[in-house]
Structure formats: C-alpha cells, structure tokens
Amino acid sequence: MESNQSWVTEFILVGFHLSAKMEKLLFWIFSLFYIFSLLANGMILGLICLDLRLHTPMYFFLSHLAIIDMSYASNNVPKMMANLANKNRTISFVPCILQTFLYLGFAATECLILMVMSYDRFVAICHPLQYTVIMNWRACRVLATTSWACGFILALAHAVLLLRLPFCGPWEVNHLFCEILSVLKLACVDTWINQVVLLAASIFVLVGPLCLMLVSYIRILCAVLKIQSKEGRRKAFSICSSHLCVVGLFFGIAMLVYMVPDSNQREEEEKILSLFHSLFNPFLNPLIYSLRNAQVKGALYRALQKRSV
Numbered sequence: 200m201e202s203n204q205s206w207v208t209e210f211i212l213v214g215f216h217l218s219a220k221m222e223k224l225l226f227w228i229f230s231l232f233y234i235f236s237l238l239a240n241g242m243i244l245g246l247i248c249l250d251l252r253l254h255t256p257m258y259f260f261l262s263h264l265a266i267i268d269m270s271y272a273s274n275n276v277p278k279m280m281a282n283l284a285n286k287n288r289t290i291s292f293v294p295c296i297l298q299t300f301l302y303l304g305f306a307a308t309e310c311l312i313l314m315v316m317s318y319d320r321f322v323a324i325c326h327p328l329q330y331t332v333i334m335n336w337r338a339c340r341v342l343a344t345t346s347w348a349c350g351f352i353l354a355l356a357h358a359v360l361l362l363r364l365p366f367c368g369p370w371e372v373n374h375l376f377c378e379i380l381s382v383l384k385l386a387c388v389d390t391w392i393n394q395v396v397l398l399a400a401s402i403f404v405l406v407g408p409l410c411l412m413l414v415s416y417i418r419i420l421c422a423v424l425k426i427q428s429k430e431g432r433r434k435a436f437s438i439c440s441s442h443l444c445v446v447g448l449f450f451g452i453a454m455l456v457y458m459v460p461d462s463n464q465r466e467e468e469e470k471i472l473s474l475f476h477s478l479f480n481p482f483l484n485p486l487i488y489s490l491r492n493a494q495v496k497g498a499l500y501r502a503l504q505k506r507s508v
C-alpha cells in the first residue's frame with residue numbers, strides 16, 4: 200500500500216461531462232431519489248421488525264435486502280452528490296479503495312440474498328408441507344450469514360489484489376465513483392490476474408445464482424399451474440413476480456457491466472448502468488415489494504392505524 204501511495208495519493212472522479220446548470224439539476228434529482236430510497240427501505244425494515252405477521256423467512260430475507268440497498272446507495276450516492284455540488288472531484292487513495300471494497304461487497308451479497316429468496320419461494324410453493332422444517336430460523340440465519348460472508352470475502356480478495364498494483368498516472372477515474380473496472384485502467388502494469396479473478400467472481404455471484412434461480416422458477420411455475428384455486432395461483436404469481444422484477448433489474452444490469460467485453464464506446468453507458476444500480480435500484484426495490492405485496496401494505500395500514508389511535 201505504501202508503494203502505491205508513493206505514486207498516487209488521490210484520484211479524480213471524472214463523472215459526466217455536463218454544464219453547471221445540468222449538474223445542479225442532477226444534484227437535486229439524486230438527492231430526492233437517495234432520500235426516498237432511504238425512507239422507503241427504512242419503512243420496510245421497520246414494518247418487518249414491528250409487525251409480528253411479517254416475522255417469516257421471506258420477510259427476514261427482505262429485511263436483509265433493505266439493509267443492503269440502504270448501505271449500497273450510501274456508499275456511492277453521497278460522493279456523487281458532493282462531486283456535482285463541488286468542482287473539486289478528488290478522492291483520496293484509501294477512501295477510493297474502501298468505496299470499491301464496499302461496493303463489491305454489497306453487490307455480491309445482494310446477488311446471493313436474491314438467490315436465497317428464490318430458494319425460499321421454491322420451498323414454500325413446491326414443498327409447502329416441509330416448509331417450516333426446511334426453512335427454520337437456524338437455516339435462515341445460516342443462509343443470510345453465509346451470503347454476507349461470501350460477498351465480503353470476494354470483495355476483500357478484489358481489494359487486496361487492487362492494493363498491490365502501482366498507479367503511475369493519469370489518475371483520472373472515468374466514472375462517477377471508484378468502480379473497480381475504471382480504477383484498474385489506471386494501473387501501469389498488466390492487470391490480468393485482477394481481470395481473471397473478477398470474471399471468476401462474476402460467474403460465482405451472477406451466472407451461478409441466476410441459473411439456480413431460473414431452475415427454481417421453472418419448477419415454481421409448474422407447481423403454480425397445478426394449484427386448483429384461482430386465489431392461490433394469483434397470490435403465488437404476485438409474490439414471485441415481485442421477486443422476478445428485482446432479480447431481472449439487478450442481474451441484467453450487473454451482467455451487462457461485468458460480463459460484456461469492455462470498450463471505450465461503452466464507458467458512458469457503463470456510468471449510466473452503474474448509476475441505475477447505485478441510485479435507482481435501491482429506490483425501485485421497496486416500491487416493487489410494497490406495491491405488489493398485500494402483506495406489506497396491510498402491515499403499513501395497521502401501523503398507521505395504531506399511530507392515529
């Protein structure tokens with residue numbers, strides 16, 4: 200790390216090339232989205248903690264998703280907003296590496312938590328009689344802890360490999376924050392080891408879980424179609440479609456950023472996709488789960504009733 204800092208003490212975050220007026224407008228838009236995403240995810244987390252009817256495995260994992268989304272947004276968005284408000288767009292070396300580590304850690308953990316949530320729905324719909332035995336609280340805690348541990352161990356591996364690289368200029372990160380692919384481009388040595396580890400990690404947390412989720416949902420679809428009750432089919436489709444919307448947004452964008460071959464023409468597109476991941480995804484997730492989930496809406500209604508009494 201010391202040798203790195205002898206060459207570079209800070210990076211410059213290039214961001215978007217916009218006029219001052221447009222940057223000011225984006226600052227207020229980002230502020231509104233960020234505040235709303237914190238409030239919405241905080242509301243879902245609060246409802247799950249306070250309402251005993253939501254003390255089930257599905258909402259236990261949803262609470263973890265809310266925590267990840269709040270942390271994920273808070274890692275990147277405040278610095279983006281500061282850069283829009285201030286012309287000095289520098290970030291010190293250590294905070295930059297820390298931001299990269301946290302970004303990768305939260306992203307990998309969210310992938311694994313989404314996979315666990317699909318497994319929970321698979322067991323609930325395909326094996327309803329064994330659901331309470333398979334998805335007991337000990338199993339839920341182990342699955343959640345394993346997801347967090349695997350996500351941050353992978354992120355730590357990337358951070359350690361990043362720290363061993365010399366950065367000898369130019370020190371301009373062509374991104375909105377310290378995103379790993381953009382930082383790697385500034386190294387003045389071959390980064391093939393980092394690239395191989397990144398590809399392997401992408402397969403582990405993106406391709407692997409996505410394939411397992413597809414198999415789970417194919418089996419869920421077959422099971423749902425066998426349900427005789429229209430109300431039962433509607434409820435099952437409603438819960439699963441919410442999860443599929445979140446999975447589609449998150450995994451689709453992540454695979455476009457990390458598994459499609461890089462090119463100079465894609466740099467601006469990658470900024471927009473990463474912005475969607477950091478800002479709009481945490482904003483949309485609680486909307487998708489609350490608007491399409493009768494139990495969450497019911498819990499909110501009961502909480503408002505208690506407050507008005």
